[in-house]
Amino acid sequence: MSRTGFGDGSFWQCLFSPGSVAMVGASDVPGSWGFNIMQRLIQSTGLRIFPVNPSHPTVQGLPAFKSVLDIPETPDMAIIAVPALRVPSVMQDCAKKRISAALVVSGGFSETDEEGRKLESQVVAVAKESGLRFVGPNTMGHANTHARFSSLGFMGKVVPGPVGFAAQSGNMGSRIMQLCMNEGIGFSKFVCTGNEANIRLEDYLEYLAQDDETRVIVFYIEGLREARRFVRLAKETTVSKPVVVMKAGATGASIRAARSHTGVLAGSDIIYTAAFRQTGVIRADNEDELADVVAALVKQPLPKGPRVAILTMGGGFGVVSAEACEREGLQMATLSDSTLSRLDGILPARWPHGNPVDMAGMDTMGEQVVLNCLSALIEDEGVDCVLSLVALHRFAPMMPGAAYMPSQRGNTDARAENLKAVAEKARSLGKPVLSVGAMPPSLGEKTAVETPWEGFSIYPSPQRAARVLHHLFWYKRYRDNVRQ
Amino acid sequence: MSRTGFGDGSFWQCLFSPGSVAMVGASDVPGSWGFNIMQRLIQSTGLRIFPVNPSHPTVQGLPAFKSVLDIPETPDMAIIAVPALRVPSVMQDCAKKRISAALVVSGGFSETDEEGRKLESQVVAVAKESGLRFVGPNTMGHANTHARFSSLGFMGKVVPGPVGFAAQSGNMGSRIMQLCMNEGIGFSKFVCTGNEANIRLEDYLEYLAQDDETRVIVFYIEGLREARRFVRLAKETTVSKPVVVMKAGATGASIRAARSHTGVLAGSDIIYTAAFRQTGVIRADNEDELADVVAALVKQPLPKGPRVAILTMGGGFGVVSAEACEREGLQMATLSDSTLSRLDGILPARWPHGNPVDMAGMDTMGEQVVLNCLSALIEDEGVDCVLSLVALHRFAPMMPGAAYMPSQRGNTDARAENLKAVAEKARSLGKPVLSVGAMPPSLGEKTAVETPWEGFSIYPSPQRAARVLHHLFWYKRYRDNVRQ
Numbered sequence: 001m002s003r004t005g006f007g008d009g010s011f012w013q014c015l016f017s018p019g020s021v022a023m024v025g026a027s028d029v030p031g032s033w034g035f036n037i038m039q040r041l042i043q044s045t046g047l048r049i050f051p052v053n054p055s056h057p058t059v060q061g062l063p064a065f066k067s068v069l070d071i072p073e074t075p076d077m078a079i080i081a082v083p084a085l086r087v088p089s090v091m092q093d094c095a096k097k098r099i100s101a102a103l104v105v106s107g108g109f110s111e112t113d114e115e116g117r118k119l120e121s122q123v124v125a126v127a128k129e130s131g132l133r134f135v136g137p138n139t140m141g142h143a144n145t146h147a148r149f150s151s152l153g154f155m156g157k158v159v160p161g162p163v164g165f166a167a168q169s170g171n172m173g174s175r176i177m178q179l180c181m182n183e184g185i186g187f188s189k190f191v192c193t194g195n196e197a198n199i200r201l202e203d204y205l206e207y208l209a210q211d212d213e214t215r216v217i218v219f220y221i222e223g224l225r226e227a228r229r230f231v232r233l234a235k236e237t238t239v240s241k242p243v244v245v246m247k248a249g250a251t252g253a254s255i256r257a258a259r260s261h262t263g264v265l266a267g268s269d270i271i272y273t274a275a276f277r278q279t280g281v282i283r284a285d286n287e288d289e290l291a292d293v294v295a296a297l298v299k300q301p302l303p304k305g306p307r308v309a310i311l312t313m314g315g316g317f318g319v320v321s322a323e324a325c326e327r328e329g330l331q332m333a334t335l336s337d338s339t340l341s342r343l344d345g346i347l348p349a350r351w352p353h354g355n356p357v358d359m360a361g362m363d364t365m366g367e368q369v370v371l372n373c374l375s376a377l378i379e380d381e382g383v384d385c386v387l388s389l390v391a392l393h394r395f396a397p398m399m400p401g402a403a404y405m406p407s408q409r410g411n412t413d414a415r416a417e418n419l420k421a422v423a424e425k426a427r428s429l430g431k432p433v434l435s436v437g438a439m440p441p442s443l444g445e446k447t448a449v450e451t452p453w454e455g456f457s458i459y460p461s462p463q464r465a466a467r468v469l470h471h472l473f474w475y476k477r478y479r480d481n482v483r484q
Numbered sequence: 485m486s487r488t489g490f491g492d493g494s495f496w497q498c499l500f501s502p503g504s505v506a507m508v509g510a511s512d513v514p515g516s517w518g519f520n521i522m523q524r525l526i527q528s529t530g531l532r533i534f535p536v537n538p539s540h541p542t543v544q545g546l547p548a549f550k551s552v553l554d555i556p557e558t559p560d561m562a563i564i565a566v567p568a569l570r571v572p573s574v575m576q577d578c579a580k581k582r583i584s585a586a587l588v589v590s591g592g593f594s595e596t597d598e599e600g601r602k603l604e605s606q607v608v609a610v611a612k613e614s615g616l617r618f619v620g621p622n623t624m625g626h627a628n629t630h631a632r633f634s635s636l637g638f639m640g641k642v643v644p645g646p647v648g649f650a651a652q653s654g655n656m657g658s659r660i661m662q663l664c665m666n667e668g669i670g671f672s673k674f675v676c677t678g679n680e681a682n683i684r685l686e687d688y689l690e691y692l693a694q695d696d697e698t699r700v701i702v703f704y705i706e707g708l709r710e711a712r713r714f715v716r717l718a719k720e721t722t723v724s725k726p727v728v729v730m731k732a733g734a735t736g737a738s739i740r741a742a743r744s745h746t747g748v749l750a751g752s753d754i755i756y757t758a759a760f761r762q763t764g765v766i767r768a769d770n771e772d773e774l775a776d777v778v779a780a781l782v783k784q785p786l787p788k789g790p791r792v793a794i795l796t797m798g799g800g801f802g803v804v805s806a807e808a809c810e811r812e813g814l815q816m817a818t819l820s821d822s823t824l825s826r827l828d829g830i831l832p833a834r835w836p837h838g839n840p841v842d843m844a845g846m847d848t849m850g851e852q853v854v855l856n857c858l859s860a861l862i863e864d865e866g867v868d869c870v871l872s873l874v875a876l877h878r879f880a881p882m883m884p885g886a887a888y889m890p891s892q893r894g895n896t897d898a899r900a901e902n903l904k905a906v907a908e909k910a911r912s913l914g915k916p917v918l919s920v921g922a923m924p925p926s927l928g929e930k931t932a933v934e935t936p937w938e939g940f941s942i943y944p945s946p947q948r949a950a951r952v953l954h955h956l957f958w959y960k961r962y963r964d965n966v967r968q
Contacts, residue, residue: 035914048488050706107834108834111799112834112836167800168800169798169799169800169801169803170798170800171797171798171799171800171801172798172800172803172804172926173800175801188881211613222800222801222803248800248804248807249803249807250805250811251806251807251810251811252806252810252816253806253807253809253810253816253839253840254803254804254807254810256802256838257799257836257838257840257842258799258804259801260799260836261840262840270507281532285946285947286804286808286945286947287804288944288945288947297829313655314653314655314708315595315653315655315741315742315744316651316652316653316655316656316657316660316704317653317656318730319653319656319706319732319733319738319741319742320656320738320771322735322737322738322741323733323734323735323737323738324734324770326735326736326737326738327734327735330921332736332737340496350591350596352596352741352744354740354741354744355737356737357938358741358744441912460772460773461772463769463770463772481533
């Protein structure tokens with residue numbers, strides 16, 4: 001018996017790992033939904049595709065069927081991209097065919113006007129009667145990277161990884177996914193939830209909570225339709241799996257905009273804030289912050305406490321970063337005498353003997369000096385996490401800007417090993433190490449994803465890194481309190 | 485008679501546009517201060533350089549002098565990069581030589597300990613007696629792009645432009661400069677103020693206020709030594725020239741860090757906040773925000789009011805952006821009936837007939853559709869500024885990602901002209917147009933600087949763009965109130 005409330009787990013299997021798909025509205029016209037989605041389906045691995053098109057015998061080289069009813073078997077799912085007025089009858093055909101999962105791409109339903117709302121309730125009625133469940137309408141599609149399956153006709157490639165993501169907006173979903181991928185993070189499942197006439201955000205939460213391929217759950221939310229259920233599920237989930245949300249629509253115009261977007265009521269922001277806080281849900285204020293914290297949840301351990309050590313190569317940057325950390329509720333660690341002695345042995349006498357640890361220009365003397373300082377800070381028992389303003393990524397071979405100083409060239413294998421050893425030390429002690437580029441890194445998607453090892457978290461500014469540490473520490477404390 | 489309080493303007497001429505420089509501590513050792521600064525001086529245009537080094541007859545191919553006193557003429561300025569203990573006697577030589585301006589790179593003064601403080605007061609005493617004035621000590625140097633002069637041994641190239649910038653930190657100065665250059669913004673003058681033992685931030689404000697090559701003044705501040713004077717000068721200046729600051733050091737650890745950095749007392753943040761607000765000084769919370777608002781001040785007009793129109797290619801992005809604008813105290817413009825009709829003529833019937841203007845996917849139909857919508861919004865009398873979530877930069881030839889859709893290829897000259905016409909219309913009506921990339925733009929320094937026309941302001945997120953509009957509107961209102 002599944003926990004999902006949909007009879008059994010095979011529904012989710014059909015939806016996210018279909019072996020066969022009916023593509024209703026399949027097209028040969030480049031740029032159309034029916035064309036683009038077909039392209040994605042063809043790229044998916046091991047998928048039997050049944051294009052449905054009443055007026056063409058083949059679509060993109062595959063034999064097409066006039067109706068879903070003409071398909072010689074029952075496909076695992078149907079994707080529907082036809083004008084809104086035709087959707088109810090297509091759904092009836094799907095129901096007759098005993099298809100259990102559908103995805104309705106078509107727009108023109110409750111996000112528009114009264115007529116659209118009526119049309120949507122007709123589609124819902126068909127689903128209710130037959131037991132067929134569907135994503136959307138008004139969705140941009142979904143993907144399961146582990147099954148190499150995607151219906152995302154208007155989005156780029158989804159990089160595989162441990163993040164399960166449901167978004168109440170196609171373009172915000174696409175944007176957030178891109179930002180995460182820029183930070184080297186990939187996805188297990190993605191779904192654009194559309195109008196949620198049938199399957200709702202709460203259902204995806206329930207599903208992703210028990211999905212073994214998903215280690216971190218992410219939502220872009222404009223409004224919840226089953227807030228109480230969300231609260232109950234979130235509370236159960238966050239004990240073992242982090243849930244990160246961005247909730248938009250807290251102000252007048254944005255509430256109105258959300259209504260015309262997916263027909264949702266955005267509701268009172270105060271209530272949402274309270275609900276997230278009480279259930280251990282990490283709330284990011286914007287999409288950059290969301291990507292930042294998700295990247296850290298994937299790559300870093302949770303800090304045991306709020307005490308930060310800062311390693312900087314210049315005074316001003318240390319001042320700004322200490323301020324950023326304190327504004328985020330973190331504390332500047334008091335370094336132990338033995339750590340101070342270790343640093344005395346590494347740095348010139350003029351270093352200011354405090355935290356931030358100002359290397360006073362010594363970072364230019366080569367990475368071993370930096371790594372030795374870093375080790376000293378990581379191993380201090382009074383330090384819970386480290387913020388390195390010396391951009392660690394410049395030491396890593398394959399990274400843009402790596403080894404830009406002559407002293408940092410040399411055997412790249414040995415250099416990568418040194419860096420890796422420090423990262424592994426930090427991980428074994430349960431201490432996150434975040435690095436900030438002195439100059440903002442312009443990492444392309446590809447480079448970030450191909451980063452040679454995982455112990456890496458780079459942020460473009462100390463403020464963004466401090467915000468991440470705030471979230472990690474807040475979540476750790478929440479979990480500790482719940483577990484007691 | 486100069487307004488600067490330094491006798492006459494020739495002092496600033498000597499400091500920022502020297503015809504001849506004594507480089508005390510000039511060196512042939514790569515990587516040393518005396519080497520790197522010499523390199524910069526040699527790259528400067530039309531400069532006579534007198535290296536001073538007691539033990540080498542030549543430095544970097546130029547004849548060297550054992551002492552400043554041995555130089556056959558009086559150089560316009562001296563740059564001093566010798567150990568701290570030797571600085572007082574070098575300063576005495578400079579005074580004897582009747583040099584009027586110096587820059588003391590050496591560290592080891594009031595930013596360290598009691599001994600350093602004593603040493604600094606000796607240097608100050610020499611200056612006081614002789615009338616010689618100096619930058620620093622503990623400075624990374626200065627630059628005047630219009631005179632093609634730079635003493636910045638440890639920084640990259642400074643791109644010319646209209647921003648005058650004084651920073652109480654070398655590495656934050658360098659970082660902020662890089663962020664501004666990434667946004668296509670260049671500098672008239674730059675100075676790292678160091679410990680400000682003699683020339684203080686307030687002096688640079690007075691100088692930059694009357695400098696014709698400076699249109700926007702920027703400061704990175706850890707603490708002010710003459711706060712009352714700053715307030716008086718800022719009030720006079722902001723009426724005609726914007727002043728943007730980032731003030732760090734508001735929290736306990738950052739105050740302590742600032743003290744060990746440049747010996748400054750960071751002081752109460754509440755007082756600073758009030759002082760900036762009352763004098764029309766725009767305060768940015770972090771370095772990204774600083775670069776963002778400076779870029780807009782250089783490229784955009786000030787909005788006459790807080791009414792924003794948003795152009796988006798998807799609903800969710802519109803929701804998030806409307807929220808960002810309202811959080812920043814802006815208002816969503818109510819579009820006029822005639823604007824709504826114009827948009828009806830451009831967009832498909834399903835567009836939601838409100839602000840944000842959701843193009844409902846029509847941005848993929850080619851740039852003319854986008855530009856037509858943009859024109860309609862700019863020309864609406866109820867609209868004070870426009871936020872375009874359709875990334876305008878993708879239409880510009882030479883920009884990364886330009887014309888990535890087949891429909892947007894074509895005659896690049898004509899396309900650039902169309903875009904330029906809309907930008908010029910907006911400028912003539914005094915309406916800022918900020919553009920947000922659907923995907924974060926990864927503009928390299930070079931590309932941004934080479935942007936073909938100036939009417940461009942691109943921000944990586946709607947939140948950052950909304951923050952910029954907040955600052956522009958706040959500053960406009962301040963100026964309107966003061967002028968009444």
